[in-house]
Amino acid sequence: MKTRVAVIGAGFMGKTHATSYLKGCLEAEIAFVVDSNLSRAESLAASLKPAARGLADIQTVLDDPSVDVIDICLPTGFHHELCLRALQAGKNVLCEKPIANSLAEADEMVAAGNASGKCFMVAHVLRFWPEYVEAARMVNEGGIGKLRRISCQRLSTPPAWSAGNWLLDSRLSGGAVRDLAIHDFDIINQLAGMPVKVSAAGNPMDFSACMTLRNDVTATVEASYSMPKGFPFRMAFMIVGETGSIEFDGSGGSLSIVKKGVRETVAVSGSRTFNQNESAEERDGYFYEIAYFLDCVRSGKRPELGRSQDARDALAIAIGIEKALGEGLA
Numbered sequence: 001m002k003t004r005v006a007v008i009g010a011g012f013m014g015k016t017h018a019t020s021y022l023k024g025c026l027e028a029e030i031a032f033v034v035d036s037n038l039s040r041a042e043s044l045a046a047s048l049k050p051a052a053r054g055l056a057d058i059q060t061v062l063d064d065p066s067v068d069v070i071d072i073c074l075p076t077g078f079h080h081e082l083c084l085r086a087l088q089a090g091k092n093v094l095c096e097k098p099i100a101n102s103l104a105e106a107d108e109m110v111a112a113g114n115a116s117g118k119c120f121m122v123a124h125v126l127r128f129w130p131e132y133v134e135a136a137r138m139v140n141e142g143g144i145g146k147l148r149r150i151s152c153q154r155l156s157t158p159p160a161w162s163a164g165n166w167l168l169d170s171r172l173s174g175g176a177v178r179d180l181a182i183h184d185f186d187i188i189n190q191l192a193g194m195p196v197k198v199s200a201a202g203n204p205m206d207f208s209a210c211m212t213l214r215n216d217v218t219a220t221v222e223a224s225y226s227m228p229k230g231f232p233f234r235m236a237f238m239i240v241g242e243t244g245s246i247e248f249d250g251s252g253g254s255l256s257i258v259k260k261g262v263r264e265t266v267a268v269s270g271s272r273t274f275n276q277n278e279s280a281e282e283r284d285g286y287f288y289e290i291a292y293f294l295d296c297v298r299s300g301k302r303p304e305l306g307r308s309q310d311a312r313d314a315l316a317i318a319i320g321i322e323k324a325l326g327e328g329l330a
């Protein structure tokens with residue numbers, strides 16, 4: 001039997017998630033698309049194959065026992081309340097990142113997820129993004145020796161697509177620190193643990209940060225939602241160990257590796273370049289993320305990727321950097 005999903009939020013991520021569930025082999029169906037803007041909900045619902053039902057009322061969906069999954073693709077300020085309501089209603093929950101806007105809210109969500117016996121996962125998609133997955137595998141297998149430094153870049157023009165432009169308001173979205181670089185904070189935590197010291201320069205929409213981690217590892221993150229018009233979205237990283245390095249220049253499909261004094265390009269399958277206008281038909285990080293989530297839902301196992309505690313920790317790094325910028329929001 002197909003897993004029945006309600007996607008809440010019919011914006012950029014709602015569309016990305018909905019189309020990912022419907023890729024043939026995943027055995028899921030979108031029962032409902034819900035959005036406070038009914039015409040957005042109906043329009044996304046009608047565009048799906050097979051079409052879903054568009055609604056403006058979330059409670060109808062929470063009360064429907066045939067719905068297995070609530071997938072939260074709402075602006076961040078709404079994650080906490082809906083996540084608690086959905087878990088309370090006995091639903092499995094996939095929630096977009098950032099988990100919430102404050103650590104107090106995040107802690108409540110982690111606790112509710114743990115107590116629920118349901119699958120609660122936060123959509124930190126880089127844990128499923130082929131180039132990041134391959135790099136983490138190499139690091140964990142000791143392929144570049146003891147880790148020394150990680151540098152990450154995530155650079156974007158202003159996110160002009162969001163409903164009512166909530167993403168452009170750093171008080172609502174957290175800007176480039178909380179909304180964008182949180183992806184990189186999660187990866188740094190995955191590879192090297194939580195920072196013990198952070199410093200930062202810039203503002204919430206455009207910043208550079210330095211982190212000291214345990215075991216003499218350092219990390220830098222540059223992120224911007226203020227790149228000039230025409231600048232192509234760029235996500236990139238360099239991971240340096242004592243005996244080698246791994247570089248991803250953002251163009252997709254390959255990594256540049258230095259190992260034992262030799263530089264080579266390694267192809268990474270299952271990847272594509274990131275482009276907001278591209279259709280989400282191919283297998284990409286979102287596909288693998290949703291495939292993994294559905295597997296956890298069906299098998300009853302707790303997610304080890306996209307753990308709510310890790311999402312909470314990524315938010316804690318973001319809040320530390322906001323404080324270093326003098327912009328503490330929580």
Ligand SMILES: NC(=O)c1ccc[n+]([C@@H]2O[C@H](COP(=O)([O-])OP(=O)(O)OC[C@H]3O[C@@H](n4cnc5c(N)ncnc54)[C@H](O)[C@@H]3O)[C@@H](O)[C@H]2O)c1
Pocket residue numbers: 008009010011012013014034035036037040073074075076078096097098123125161162163164166179
């Ligand atoms: N993982 C990623 O790569 C990625 C990329 C972009 C956004 N996101 C995250 O996804 C979430 C959604 O972002 P987006 O870009 O899709 O935003 P968006 O503005 O494009 O879409 C949000 C939708 O939610 C609807 N909405 C707003 N408040 C609502 C409410 N109270 N009840 C019902 N519907 C409501 C809006 O009408 C809109 O259609 C955010 O948390 C964002 O950080 C993740």
